[in-house]
Every structure is written in structure tokens, then in C-alpha cells.
Amino acid sequence: MITARTTITEAEIMIGGGTKPSELAEERKKYLEKKREKEFRRMERGAAERALERVLGSGLEGMMVEDLEKGLKDEGYSEGVVRAAVERLQGEDQVRVEEDTIRSKGAARAGGEAYPDDDIHDFFVEKVRKGAAVVKVDGKWRAVLAPENYEGPRNLIKKGKSFEAIADLYKEDGKFRAWVKDVVGK
Numbered sequence: 001m002i003t004a005r006t007t008i009t010e011a012e013i014m015i016g017g018g019t020k021p022s023e024l025a026e027e028r029k030k031y032l033e034k035k036r037e038k039e040f041r042r043m044e045r046g047a048a049e050r051a052l053e054r055v056l057g058s059g060l061e062g063m064m065v066e067d068l069e070k071g072l073k074d075e076g077y078s079e080g081v082v083r084a085a086v087e088r089l090q091g092e093d094q095v096r097v098e099e100d101t102i103r104s105k106g107a108a109r110a111g112g113e114a115y116p117d118d119d120i121h122d123f124f125v126e127k128v129r130k131g132a133a134v135v136k137v138d139g140k141w142r143a144v145l146a147p148e149n150y151e152g153p154r155n156l157i158k159k160g161k162s163f164e165a166i167a168d169l170y171k172e173d174g175k176f177r178a179w180v181k182d183v184v185g186k
Helices: 010-017 022-058 065-074 080-091 105-111
Strands: 095-099 101-104 119-129 132-137 143-146 164-170 176-184
Touching: 022 065, 022 080, 022 095, 022 101, 022 176, 065 080, 065 101, 080 095, 095 105, 101 105, 101 176, 105 164, 105 176, 119 176
Parallel strands: 143 176
Antiparallel strands: 095 101, 119 132, 119 164, 132 143, 164 176
């Protein structure tokens, strides 16, 4: 009987008609490759989140790509992870890179006059409930922000987070509501 602590030698594997040592080495190699790739993707997600925070913090003017890369490298991310994170954000349409400047999608669209009649408002998330969030708009009014009325990164809809966004404010069913079209800054 084989217990959890029993180790099987290569000779025992061969006697039982199991796999050859070379096949075991190949399986181990594939396993390690998958593990490395999983770790790289985890690091990429973390770097992408940090990069988006920095880009949103830069506001409408954006920031230099080199400054972003240098800042993330100082936090301990490798050059490959930083590049993959920026490419990931571009693929998800979270940021736009124009020449040497990286800006959030909302900042790029606001600068291009995509929303000429809309205003930029400051939002502070007070409470997150099932199906909606309660936000403070411009430090004055409370509004309900439904998921279908929010176009922005999900990580900003957490209690205590604040951000700037291009939005419409309106009243519906006796409630003051916000429609966030694009997040501009943090």
C-alpha cells in the first residue's frame, strides 16, 4: 500500500508499466512552464492596476510613458511585466497612448471634445449596495449610480474611492441619479 509519504522510484514506475523518466521530465517541464506563465499573468494584472491608478491620477493631461514605466520598475515590476501591463490596458481600452503620452480613455475623449455639453464632476463612493452605489457628487449631492450607468474601471466602485468623470446628472423615479460616461481622473 502506498501512503502519502511514500516516494516512488523510477524503477518502481518502470515495473508497473507506467511512464518513462523522460516523459516524467517532460510533464514536469510543462507544469513549471504553466506555473511561470500563471505567475507572470498575476504580476501583469497587479502592474496594470497600479498603472491605471497612476494614469488616472495624472488627470486630463496624462503622463509620459517613460515616467510610468520608471515608476512601476521602482515598485519592483520587471520591464516585460510593465510592457505587458500597458498593452493589456490598451487592449481593454482603458488607456490611450498618443506619441509619448499615456492618458486614460476618458481624458483622451474629453480632450478631443467627444462630450462638448457634458461637465466633469467629482465623485466619492459612500456605499456600495447590491445593484447600485451611493455616490456623493461634487461634495454636495447624493446620487444613485447603477451599474448600467457606469462606464469605467470596476476597481473605482468601492467604498471610500473617489474619481473625476464626465457625467450627466438627472432625476428619475424621485431619485437623483448619475450617468458616468467616462472616468477622467482620480
